Amino acid sequence: MxxxxxxxxxxxxxxxxxxxxxxxxxxxxxGFLGPNGAGKTTTMRILTCFLPPSSGxxxxxxxxxxxxxxxxxxxxxxxxxxxxxxxxxxTLEYLEFVGRIKGxxxxxxxxxxxxxxxxxxxxxxxxxxxxxxxxxxxQRVGLAQAIIHNPDVLILDEPTAGLDPKxxxxxxxxxxxxxGDHTIILSTHILPEVEQTCxxxxxxxxxxxxxxxxxxxxxxxxxxxxxxxVEIASHDGPLERELVMQxxxxxxGVSRVVFKESRDNLAAFEVEGRSDRAMRAELARxxxxxxxxLNELRxxxxxxxxxxxxxxxxDDQNSAFPRSTEGEPDQRSADGExx
Amino acid sequence: MRNAWIxxxxxxxxxxxxxxxxxxxxxxALIFGFAFFSELRAFMNYLFRSQMMGGAQPINVxxxxxxxxxxxxxxxxxxVPLIAMRLVAxxxxxxxxxxxFTSPISDTSIVVGKWLGAMFLYLAVLFMSALNxxxxxAWGKPDWKPVLVAYLGLILQGGCIxxxxxxxxxxxxxxxxxxxxxFFISLGFYLLSWSTEFDSxxxxxxxxxxxxxxxxxxxxRGVLSLKDVVFYLSFIFFALFLTLxxxxxxxxxx
Numbered sequence: 001m002x003x004x005x006x007x008x009x010x011x012x013x014x015x016x017x018x019x020x021x022x023x024x025x026x027x028x029x030x031g032f033l034g035p036n037g038a039g040k041t042t043t044m045r046i047l048t049c050f051l052p053p054s055s056g057x058x059x060x061x062x063x064x065x066x067x068x069x070x071x072x073x074x075x076x077x078x079x080x081x082x083x084x085x086x087x088x089x090x091t092l093e094y095l096e097f098v099g100r101i102k103g104x105x106x107x108x109x110x111x112x113x114x115x116x117x118x119x120x121x122x123x124x125x126x127x128x129x130x131x132x133x134x135x136x137x138x139q140r141v142g143l144a145q146a147i148i149h150n151p152d153v154l155i156l157d158e159p160t161a162g163l164d165p166k167x168x169x170x171x172x173x174x175x176x177x178x179x180g181d182h183t184i185i186l187s188t189h190i191l192p193e194v195e196q197t198c199x200x201x202x203x204x205x206x207x208x209x210x211x212x213x214x215x216x217x218x219x220x221x222x223x224x225x226x227x228x229x230v231e232i233a234s235h236d237g238p239l240e241r242e243l244v245m246q247x248x249x250x251x252x253g254v255s256r257v258v259f260k261e262s263r264d265n266l267a268a269f270e271v272e273g274r275s276d277r278a279m280r281a282e283l284a285r286x287x288x289x290x291x292x293x294l295n296e297l298r299x300x301x302x303x304x305x306x307x308x309x310x311x312x313x314x315d316d317q318n319s320a321f322p323r324s325t326e327g328e329p330d331q332r333s334a335d336g337e338x339x
Numbered sequence: 340m341r342n343a344w345i346x347x348x349x350x351x352x353x354x355x356x357x358x359x360x361x362x363x364x365x366x367x368a369l370i371f372g373f374a375f376f377s378e379l380r381a382f383m384n385y386l387f388r389s390q391m392m393g394g395a396q397p398i399n400v401x402x403x404x405x406x407x408x409x410x411x412x413x414x415x416x417x418x419v420p421l422i423a424m425r426l427v428a429x430x431x432x433x434x435x436x437x438x439x440f441t442s443p444i445s446d447t448s449i450v451v452g453k454w455l456g457a458m459f460l461y462l463a464v465l466f467m468s469a470l471n472x473x474x475x476x477a478w479g480k481p482d483w484k485p486v487l488v489a490y491l492g493l494i495l496q497g498g499c500i501x502x503x504x505x506x507x508x509x510x511x512x513x514x515x516x517x518x519x520x521x522f523f524i525s526l527g528f529y530l531l532s533w534s535t536e537f538d539s540x541x542x543x544x545x546x547x548x549x550x551x552x553x554x555x556x557x558x559x560r561g562v563l564s565l566k567d568v569v570f571y572l573s574f575i576f577f578a579l580f581l582t583l584x585x586x587x588x589x590x591x592x593x
Binding site: 051071076100103 | 345346349352353356357433434435439440441442444445590591
């Protein structure tokens with residue numbers, strides 16, 4: 001549905017997006033991740049034909065963004081970071097206006113307006129002036145605006161930024177429910193959001209593509225070395241840490257044991273090794289054989305957060321500039337002129 | 340063109356739900372009303388005096404109308420930038436420009452639609468002066484043709500200032516800056532002919548031609564000449580064309 005190849009966007013003094021390539025299949029929800037100033041907004045603006053790329057090719061539904069921008073725009077619904085609302089308009093009136101400029105005509109228009117009002121739960125405020133709506137409602141009207149012409153592709157720039165937890169959940173549910181009909185790209189720096197809503201993740205940092213994969217694959221890849229968390233308790237008195245570590249080391253398959261914490265007669269260790277079922281069984285057997293209680297034994301799954309931090313910070317150590325001096329100006333110049 | 344019409348209607352509605360339309364109309368009605376009053380008083384004064392002198396002259400009610408309409412032209416120089424200043428600057432400030440730029444409508448329909456919307460408000464403003472002038476038709480017998488020509492001139496001149504305003508508004512996101520700059524640029528075009536009054540070189544002829552006043556003078560006298568109409572129309576076209584180019588540059592640079 002969307003293909004991006006070797007996309008580059010240069011501004012006068014910096015490169016906001018640097019040779020990014022990825023593809024999104026029809027019907028997928030893709031999370032677009034990156035720290036502030038990574039180039040997320042710029043990439044999205046290029047996808048929506050708001051900005052032209054400096055080089056590289058971007059096609060949406062088979063249409064090139066430079067050659068057939070009108071065709072692309074017809075197929076894209078876009079919710080920028082701040083919903084583009086005319087604050088003096090009423091909700092219904094605004095949705096009708098957007099529907100018209102997106103090419104809808106009566107009688108479809110009225111029907112689509114009713115549909116999105118229903119779908120995005122804004123019926124309560126449909127006669128209200130947009131300027132008087134709360135942030136949550138503005139966001140929902142923004143979303144309604146993006147889907148009014150039933151676009152193939154939805155591009156959402158930080159759709160949950162600034163909402164309260166309840167609203168965040170509602171918005172996520174809404175986005176998930178839209179997934180069947182639309183291909184969705186959503187940018188965010190809230191990682192649980194991606195874990196919960198997205199199937200596919202694209203991580204960029206300082207304009208460069210760092211990783212693109214499914215959420216599961218990324219987690220597996222990052223926890224490839226494999227480690228297991230064990231919590232052990234003893235019946236009689238405090239546990240002898242050294243002794244336990246020594247014993248665990250002898251279990252076949254274990255390469256390293258790291259002490260995590262202890263309190264009273266409890267102690268937790270992180271055991272690195274092959275981390276397969278056989279090793280876990282051996283571990284359990286060894287612990288019980290020594291007369292200790294095995295309180296907990298679980299694979300230490302790596303959260304997306306850790307992967308993200310790994311991927312985006314490993315780069316920093318190699319570069320001469322810390323992120324704040326190089327990444328930030330990108331964002332500022334990207335947002336400064338127009339938005 | 341349909342899209343331009345949608346934008347135009349949106350602009351017009353935007354004017355009338357905010358105080359700006361009412362403020363501009365009221366201001367214009369007030370000041371023009373005063374001009375109407377003092378022009379007529381001066382005219383009556385002149386009539387009485389010439390009657391007392393004995394040399395009764397033919398009464399021409401078009402005389403004061405010309406005066407007040409030429410004043411309306413000057414007045415619009417101050418008021419039209421107020422109408423135009425929010426056109427694009429406001430969209431840039433609030434981010435709604437992203438909605439317009441990512442919708443399947445051409446830049447041309449955005450620019451033309453916005454200009455047309457502002458134009459309709461300007462027509463509403465001029466309508467206030469027409470109310471006053473109609474009174475004169477009720478009590479006197481002015482020739483209506485020169486009045487129409489003068490109005491055509493006013494409309495075209497307002498269109499030029501609006502086009503300048505649209506262009507300036509697309510260069511900034513600050514309405515006040517847009518309004519101020521549009522006013523000074525329009526004033527510059529207005530007064531261009533002053534600098535060339537006693538000069539007849541080719542350069543000053545060109546400057547004189549570019550100035551808004553000499554063209555307006557013809558309309559004011561009731562002279563409808565193609566040359567002036569073409570000047571105004573091409574002026575509007577050129578300013579809107581530059582606005583389009585400015586839109587493009589906004590995209591490439593931002």
